Amino acid sequence: MTAKTFTTPKDRPWVKTYAEEGLQIDLTLPDDVNSLVDMFENFGKHGDKIAFTCMDKSITYRELDQYSRQIAAYLQSLGLVKGDKVAVMMPNILQYPIAMMGVVRAGLTLVNVNPLYTSHELEHQLNDSEAKALFIVENFAHTFEKVQNKGQVKHVIVTSLGDMLGFKGIIVNAVVRYVKKMVPAWNIPNHVTFKDALNKVPASNYQRPQLSLDDIAVLQYTGGTTGVAKGAMLTHANLVANVEQCMTFVSKIFSGNEAHGQYIATALPLYHIFSFTVSLLGAKMGFSMLLITNPRDLNAVTKDFGKYRPAFFPAVNTLFNALAHHDGFRALDHSNLRLSLGGGMSVLSNTAAEWEKLTGNYIVEGYGLSETAPVLTLNPPGQYTGKIGLPFPATDILILDDDGNEVPLGEAGEICAKGPQVMKGYWKRDDETAKVMTKDGYFRTGDIGVMDERGFIKIVDRKKDMVLVSGFNVYPNEVEDVMTAHPKVLECGVIGVPDEHSGEAVKIFIVKKDASLTEQEVKAWAKENLTGYKRPKSIEFIDELPKSNVGKILRKDLRKLEADKA
Incomplete structure (x- = not known):
């Protein structure tokens, strides 16, 4: 995918709706961005603005740039080369964005791992991805210890929750280990601590790799109809394009420098592709990301909302619903909240109504999959439609019957999509890739939907048993x-x-x-x-x-x- 301009067929029903909404329907990638590394370089222009905050400790964009270069230099010093896979198994803590950017900056492929995986699930993902290194939080180090690692994972970097929190981190680590007893005993020979990895090699040793938009940036694991977790190969182009597509909609609310100094409340885990791409979008626009490590602790989430008053909140229906019925959250002033973005699952109408009544903010619902980096559709800002929205810029969506024929507007069929955000395929699984692609290159989502005369889509069922x-x-x-x-x-x-x-x-x-x-x-x-x-x-x-x-x-x-x- 070397092209930088992507267009939408002009006979599609949503073309007129785009014009009515004042949205740009085609997509041109920035000339100075040929990989995510170029995007990361541009983050530096935000300087001393806060990039990420977690447990009341913040790092600036300048520090993020420096730390991620140090991690990249360390990984390169291990002899890892372009295309090697590095797994990152962390919740939402400051170490995640540092490690993630370090992996990608080194020219390596990031493998996102759910830290709650069992050893059985972790073993499959590490073996399938052929990961050569692993970043892991000590709370879950015992899980890796149980994995029958045959020497493929040669480098293990272990971090503690408080490693980037300064003096407070010493207290946090002590409480986590000895009071809450959240760190089961573990023994991983020859592991390196995150702090040692961060300080072992100077950033000046970092060698910028030769990367193109076609190179694989992330292996994002997903199950599919077989139930065997497969790695969706997301290229630099897929992720850069999806960020730019999101910009078309989000910049309608946060234009110019309006994002600067505003927080995105990041409660969804960054290893999930929805939150991952939103974090890239946030960093590009100069937001500050408020990392919420445990979104199940509604009292802690409420405290963070009260202190940082986020302007942008991406979440799933269950979290919106839980907060809307939480007494402490209901008592807060929500006047600074300007964008509530719902994804990952359907936003229920009663949840949307309750949220709007409480915050004065509509939940803008979107839709996507791991295979599409992830966003395919989104509603224009400022309205709740009960539908998953319009196809993204330069995204063509067809509603097809079981024989692959397009159905008339208003009739149900499988949602199939083509666009610059659609994955390269499944890692090492050409047969599975073939099953989900039509002969014309459209990705079969497995979801059944209906498109109306304005191009808005509603999901009515799932084809898969998922x-x-x-x-x-x-x-x-x-x-x-x-x-x-x-x-x-x-x-x-x-x-x-x-x-x-x-x-x-x-x-x-x-x-x-x-x-x-x-x-x-x-x-x-x-x-x-x-x-x-x-x-x-x-x-x-x-x-x-x-x-x-x-x-x-x-x-x-x-x-x-x-x-x-x-």
């Missing part, structure tokens, strides 16, 4: 594979069921192999082998699973069984 828990994809095959490994489970089927807190929750139907199997045993097995959001919230023992003639478990029949009971 369960969406608080914006995170859960793939039934993966859960079933883990749970059937229990010696007392004969077979099982997994579906998603409605949940008022997370949108959907995982339900499992189990046929026992041993009659003594209990719910407690099932939950304990899930806790040991699955990340929290993948664990079944409800369990039902059943004598027989519905199956097709060839023995395939019929999840649609399980869903019908659940609906009939409801």
Whole structure:
């Protein structure tokens, strides 16, 4: 993808809507940006403005530039070369943006890892990505210790939560380790501390790599219909383009230098592609990012909102809803909040209404996937439509039937997209890539939608069996594979069921192999082998699973069984 100008076919129904909204429908990438590294270089113009704040400690854009160069120089000193993979397994702490930028600046490929992964999940991702180095928070070092690392991951950099917090960090680390006991015992031979990695090689040793827009910047893992986590290859062009596409909409609210001095409340984890790209957008526009390490602690989130009064808040429906019903949050002055951006899962109408009533701010809903870096559609600022919005600039979206034919406006079909933000493909999985691409180069999202005469799209169903828990994809095959490994489970089927807190929750139907199997045993097995959001919230023992003639478990029949009971 060497082209820098991307256009939209002028016969699409949303072209007129763009003109009415005063939005730019085509996209031209900046001449001086040929990779994310060029974008990072431009961050330096923000100088001593605050880049990131976490636990009341801030680093400036100047410091971010310096620290990330030091990490890049350190990684290069290890002999890592362009294209090598480096995994980063951290929550929202100051070390994440430093490590992320350092990895990319060194010419390496970033592999985002959920820090709550079990050793089973982590082992697959490290092996599949061929990661040669790993940044990890000590709270989860025991998880890596359990991984059967065959020497592929040669360098492990371990950080503590308080490493970048100055004197306060000493207290934070002591409380985390000895009072809250949040750091299980671990032993990783020859590891290096984050502080040592940061200070070992001077920034002046950094050698800027030769990169192009076509090079892979990030492997973003996602499940897909097979349930096996696959790395979506996101190029520098994919991410640069998606940031520029977001700018078209966001700059309508924050024009000129209006972002300077304003905070983005970053409660969604930066390893999630939605939050990751928003952070790049924020840094480009000169926002300050308020990193919220634990968004489940609503009292702490409320305290941060009260102190920093963010102007921009990207979140998922569950968090908007929880805060809108939190007494402390409701008592705050929200007059500085100018943009609430909903993604990751559908924004429910009652949540949007409650949020607007409380804050005076509409939730602007968008839609995307890991494979699309991630945003494909967004609503124009200042309106809640109950739909996922219009296709992004230079993004062509077709609604296709099962035979690949375009359906008339107002009829349902699969949402298929083509644009500069669409991934290069799945890492080492050409067969899986072929399954999700049409012969004309459109990415099949697996979601069923309807487009109206103005180009607005509404999702009506999902083609895949995927369960969406608080914006995170859960793939039934993966859960079933883990749970059937229990010696007392004969077979099982997994579906998603409605949940008022997370949108959907995982339900499992189990046929026992041993009659003594209990719910407690099932939950304990899930806790040991699955990340929290993948664990079944409800369990039902059943004598027989519905199956097709060839023995395939019929999840649609399980869903019908659940609906009939409801």
